[in-house]
Amino acid sequence: MKKQLLLFAALFLSAMLYAQGNYKSGYIITNQNDTVIGWINFRTDKQNQRQCEFKSDLGSAAKTYLPGDIAGYRFTNEGKYYVSREIQINETPQKVFLEFLVKGIMNLYYYEDEISYYFFENEEGKMEVISQQPERIEETGIRGDGSKVVRKDMRYVGQVRYLFRGYQPIVKKAERINFNQKSMMSIVEEYHNEVCTTGESCIIFQNPRPDDNGLKLKFSAYTGLQLSNYTFAVPYTVYENHNGKRKTVVKHRYYTESNVSPILGAQVNFINPRWSQSWSAQLDVSLSRFIKESSYDAMAYSFRLGVKYTYPKYRISPTVEAGAAFTYLNEDRDILRQKHYGYYLALGADYKIKTSQAIFIRLVYEDYPFADQMQQLDHDKIRLPHIKLGYTF
DSSP states (O other): OHHHHHHHHHHHHHHHHHHOOOEEEEEEEOTTSOEEEEEEEOOOHHHHHHOEEEESSTTSOOEEEOBTTBSEEEETTTOOEEEEEEEEETTEEEEEEEEEEEESSSEEEEEESSSEEEEEEOTTSOEEEEEOOOOEEEEOOSSSSOOEEEEOOOHHHHHHHHHTTTOHHHHHTGGGOOSSHHHHHHHHHHHHHHHOSSOOOOEEOSOSSTTOOOOEEEEEEEEEEEEEEEEEEEEEEEEEEETTEEEEEEEEEEEEEEEEEEEEEEEEEEEOTTTOSSEEEEEEEEEEEEEETTTEEEEEEEEEEEEEEEOTTSSEEEEEEEEEEEEEEEOTTSOSOOEEEEEEEEEEEEEESSSSOEEEEEEEEEEEEEOOTTSTTTTOEEEOOEEEEEEEO
16 A cells, blocks of 8 residues: 555656646747747746747647747746757857847857856857856965865957957956856946947846845745654564474564654755746654653654645645655664654645745645665654644745
8 A cells, every 4th residue: 555655756757847837928939030029938048948838828739939940938927038049068069049148249149058158249140159167176286285276268268359459448347247147247238338339238038036046945834733653563473384393473463552753854845946836855853752650651753755736826825745755763762773764645725924934735645655674763753744833934
């Protein structure tokens, strides 16, 4: 039964993940320069630069456009604009959707692969690319004591100087320019405002939060009641005949002690709205108590790591959670097994108070069926079903 529950949870979560989208209002630009208004899947930079998933309305099936199929596409409210271009990376030509950051005397585009690239396009349409390799750690070899130093790739400073060699203010401050969207957009805008003779302002397409990777943290605190079940495994010996030989076999009888105790805990959810509005990774820690008068008294420290799915359409949002769990029982008399490994499944609902705040309730089934071969009491098991009421802020 336990295996069936876990399999069902895995299949359900996989199916929901596959079907999930994050569609925002926007439009595509055809190769004939016509615009078609609809809804576009708002994913990460890497995903948006590979393809455009478009719906004419939210109830219709999505159509996927690759670079070259359309001239570009744009999100209405998110400030993201992508255009189809052919670029060269490591001498390999490829068609991609470049993110259009600034339009002016010099255009600026952004592309993210294993590393980030900035493409500067002059008035003749010639592109220059600037990139930065990750930091690396090297041994200095000076003292012979294994000393190490962090090497940062600063080649982009010289590239910026050469690219803007005709405009000395940028050349002079090149060493102070950071390798991020905000800095690159700033120097292109400054260059345009100085060089442009018509007085026309450059157009910035980027949203007001450049360099935002989309990852958000949501913190929650909760309390509730937990039914703390400890199942003792008492060994006993039986004698069985195997092929005419008498063999000693150790078996176990099981009995369970239970108590209801308060539970206090906190959660942090890691969510990337550009990947999904509904899915998040979740870390949960809690404190509860195992107690039996004149026998044992233990504090239970529980840690859970899993995923959460929220149906976000309504103010009261149904939720499903699943993941792995670990509980440590701190008890002086060594009556109870200390380390327990298991899983949890939860159903509940979030009631939204504000955009980022909510009250929630959860019904949690938490089981620890896995043995710990490092302990003598490895056949003992616990179950921690509980109900909790909390607040996300």
